[in-house]
Amino acid sequence: MSTTTQPRSVLILGSAALKIGEAGEFDYSGSQAIKAFREEGIRTILINPNVATIQTSEGLADEVYFVPVTPAFVTRVIERERPDAIVLSFGGQTALNCGVTLFHQGVFERLSVRILGSPIESVIDTEDRDRFIARLTEIDVHTARSVAVDSVDAAVAAGEQLGYPCMARVAYALGGLGSGICRNRTELRDLAQRAFAHTSQVLVEEYLEGWKEIEYEVVRDRHDNCVAVCNMENLDPMGIHTGESIVVAPSQTLTNHEYQKLRDVALRVVRHLGIVGECNIQYALSPSSDDYRVIEVNARLSRSSALASKATGYPLAFVAAKLALGKALPDIVNAVTGVTQACFEPALDYVVVKAPRWDLKKFPGVTQQIGSAMKSVGEVMAIGRTFEEALQKALRMLATGARGLTGNRSRQWDDLTRAIAEPTDERIFALADAFAAGWSVEQVHAISHIDRWFLFKLDAIVRQSQDIATSDLDSLSADDLRAAKQRGFADEQIAALIGCDESSVTRRRRNLGIRPIVKQIDTLAAEFPARTNYLYLTYNGAFDDIDITEAGAVMILGPGAYRIGSSVEFDWCCVNCVRTLRSLGYRTIMVNHNPETVSTDYDECHRLYFEELSFETVSEIYRLENPLGLILSVGGQVPNSLATRCADSGYRVLGTASESIDRAENRHRFSQLLESLDLPQPPWQELTNLDAIYSFARSVGYPVIVRPSYVLSGAAMAVAANDAELETFLAKATDVSPEHPVVVSKFIQGAKEIDIDAVARDGELVCLAVSEHVENAGVHSGDATLVLPPQRTYLETMRQVRRVAGEIAAALHINGPFNIQFLARDNRVMVIECNLRAARSLPFVSKVLKTNFIDLATRVMMGRPIDPVEPHRYLELDYVGVKAPEFSFSRLDGADPTLGVEMASTGEVACLGYDFDEAFLKALMAVGFRFPIASILLSTGPVASKAAFLSGAQLLASIGIKLYGTTGTAKFLRKEGLDIETVAWPLDNELLSAIDYIRDGKIDLVVNIPKDNRRVELTNGYMIRRAAIDYNVPLITNLQMAERLAEALARRDPTALPIEPWSAYVRGQH
């Protein structure tokens, strides 16, 4: 096929589950690409098992395959669909790597599939470090001095040659996985050893300590038009991965000479490599000259490009898709402005700050230090007209408890110098504390290498805070207060500094006539009139950019930063809610600040406030827009937590009444409600005094579970086995949610867990989906493997679940989406939790059932009629959906990869099959399990679970899988007549231990069942689990999962599962 004719059909590869280094940005880019192709009349086929994404929703791609993005599956989809073309650059590193493999396998050639966008050779040029350096040297572009090596010994030799510290980078790795700074030979050897488990090439290069890190986003068309859409500067200098850095757009400390020089280099590189579409280029820039190095080139859409797109209003992914079709930049209209075309570089008249969100505290054993590999799970983007304003907004948006740079709970630093010199996720606050303690900018610069420009700004915020702290509210003049607001101080922050309450500050501020101004992001700094709906608030302005004329808008609050427990699924909920509202004729106002989302796209809502989700900001927008009402129940826990305050302020909250929300979220009140309804629940007791709790625990018997109220992803939830543990966990729980009650309940062992997702109208059930967990209770529902419809649950249990759900809906007079979690044992159910909001599993159940629960919930909340849903539909499917979690343990050095009551997964996939085994195996493959399996290492834990897994082990042996077992497990199974080879525990001091077997590639799967669900220090089990992660061997730590896998493998050949598009399964279901 010629390169100029338009393809009739295009296959798009997604990025599968969200993981550290590959998050929601690829839902945004893939969705934009699909829209761009559809607009040209091209049939689109999407492969992405990430069920929570927008791109896999109805009405986007013509055909969706919920199958793993692996060469084998993609090949089979190509054989089935025979697309004319494929795009590899919209699904992150996952899609790119898969595409490169398929290219090498000759699949595209064999099946006549044209690769759109950048030629595959240029992609390989950017990915293979040796070729990359050679190609750039051809045009005299500087790259870091480096040596590409393919063995540990060669790495060490390279280190000796370059000198320490040096930087080791892993080729073909997303988010810098496994890369790091090595300060000596031992560190380099360790890192190389682990890296070669994932890769065939490591690059050892000069470490540019203290150099600025700068990025450019460039697009090029096939006519050689080339523009640099955006540049960005990292606050954290070289050595910290850009995904871990606070990033500012545009660059702040570059002169015109430097800005243009790097831009020129970017354009030359992109042209030389022959990129067509989008490209990201990362630089190190000397702080003392204009010397530079190109660090990395990504010939695909990336996290940075999503950020650049949202930061500038330039729709990078959409344009890249058009360019891939061969269009010329000047011929593409910029749909954001309607008045400009795509051969254009946006001019910003604001400053953007991106800050990463970490969840490191969820992982005991993980170092808090950040560096050249990504650990953050999400990010926020703040907009202001001073750097201080944008930075302080961003720090609050992270929702980690910060009120800004200052005015926060005091932190104890063991060693402040170290906290600054060896950065952790809290360094920004260490910097503030250093300035508060009187350190000079020079002192801080010397140990952090952060550009003085940023440090001066931080120092100034701290000094301003100190001035505020010595005032009282009445003595704070209008000028002082305005100055504080212009530097990004929140009312709550000012209140904390002064020592008064937030509402007094807000009242005084409003009385003084100080309110934020609404400004527009229009890509051209007001030079031409442009109709955009991208808005932000600032105190550095005098005139609003918009008129509030039309009434009747509905305001929807988004979920904010992706974090463990709140991720792309809530973006899906928000976008679907907006789409339904639009179809019903409402104007929509979206508030969100996560640049990795579709809900913040220019073509989703009528007005987008790229803003904080704090009560202060929501109030200001509400007062300005005076909407018809607020929807707080589709954006996860962040908006849900605002319900009471919004209702108390007289705002119209749509959906279930806030009083009911409190009755469900407040553990004490909810347990009382269940009691009054005579609905079964595990025995419980509210924390009032410790003695009462201990006697409760002893009377019901340990273990007990500690549960704080109003928390996300089971934060501070823990199972205690004795008094001492209980005391520790109670302290943690009261710390995490101090103003809400903590409840302690009996932890029921050996129970099944069941989730329901439902919608009710005026207390009457409208629709309901029941999913069972594969894992027994004790694994957080976000980490559990869900099955819909249930395959191993009694019909009687299902009936009880439905009845209880109905009673709770009626009692709480639910009007909108909700979810309930149940325990089931011995054909009896108990309620453990209820959330009166859309839950994480809503996209999963909506897509499996092909019934959009958010659409129904939105209609209910707006009081609109709905088509009745057949009540037993969820049981009568001809197929099964299995949702499986994705963990990012490989990025979290030292984390114990076990499952517990606190959520640890970063993403999920779901696959469909005509039976459970099929869907289950596909889902496992979609999260990285590799089949076929020739050998398994078993260490199956306590005696009871050893016995329980006997039949599983027999099944595995029966299909010819070689079994290895740790001492006890091997002994047990051998006694049962199985052929199993014993391997020593790591701490046994034998010559070879299980870890050596794992490292040497002798093990294809590790099954390690820990004694309990608690995460403890260094043990044999921990070392085996960790080795599995570090050497990239699939790991199962749950007995039920191991059992189901053994059964499935015994029944099915995982390499020959049927592949069908979503539409084939659901056809005939309506």
Added chain:
Amino acid sequence: MSGFDAARLVLEDGSELRGQPFGASEAIAGEVVFTTGMVGYPEALTDPSYRGQILVCTYPLVGNYGVPGDELDDLGLPRYFESERIQAAGLVITDLCKQPSHHSSTRTLDEWLHGQGIPGLAGVDTRALTKLLRDKGSMLGKLIAGPGEPTFVDPNARNLAVEVCCTEPQDYRVDETGPTVVLIDCGVKANIIRSLLRRGINVRRVPHDHYFLNDTFDGIVISNGPGDPQTLTTTVNHIKHALALSVPIFGICMGIQVLSLAIGASTYKLKFGHRSHNQPCRDLLGDESGTIGTRCYLTSQNHGYAVRRDSLPDDWQVWFENANDQTVAGIRHHSRPLSAVQFHPEATPGPNDTNWLFDRFETQLREGRET
């Protein structure tokens, strides 16, 4: 910082914007124009084309990397600036950086303006001001950051070029065997001179009204400069005569307007001008790449006047067109080496994407000498 506490910008439509003064405590009048460039304030402020204008920056943070020193390079040109002094009459911004950071910085923006006697105003909603200028067109204004209150002055009514051009012819010789151009200085930016010298082209820089036709040269460059081209009648007349010679002529910014007037075309004042680093210009003729109409360049622009498209004589072609508003951005003769662009191929500040125009001109010069 001056202690003046009623600092404000007053526009001819009566609008008044208050702010905090910086730089010199002066009260001045001029034409208020905005630029949307995000970097390059030292280059912009010293660009002679801003003579008589009060410059408004839409990018809110200004002064971040301080101001470099005044030293000259080995060609005798200011190393970091486009002329020897700040040319703008005043500066209006949102957020002044008082603590800059850069290895090349020798002073703050505030200190620099103060030292050069130029007033500044910070804390202004420059986006709102820009929208006002966009909607009503460029306006006259008064920046009152010191005692007294001047009357409104339209700088375009006077010959601004005379205020900014060199007073005597000046020779820059880099290659005795190389070509020489006459550079008609209407307020030339230093980087135009650098761009020529770097290519081995000797430059004889002459005041805009200097009669150069008796000099020896291989080509003519007409520079950028401030104000209304129609005030430069002498220059236009000289160019009319020069057109009779067969030497290559290249005009930049004001140069395109002067050349246009010389060939009998006309110019007009744009509502609010083009002053930014991101003006896309389509190459309508496409001789370089061979594909007509598909090439588009990002250009740096700073002009308030433009060439009227339908006034061009038949033997002239529109070469570049502004992709945003379709105004004329470049012209050339259909057969002779005569051309001019409305944008700044020398950049500084702004993108270097059209540097190749100097290469093209160099080729024309060298080919012209051979024949």
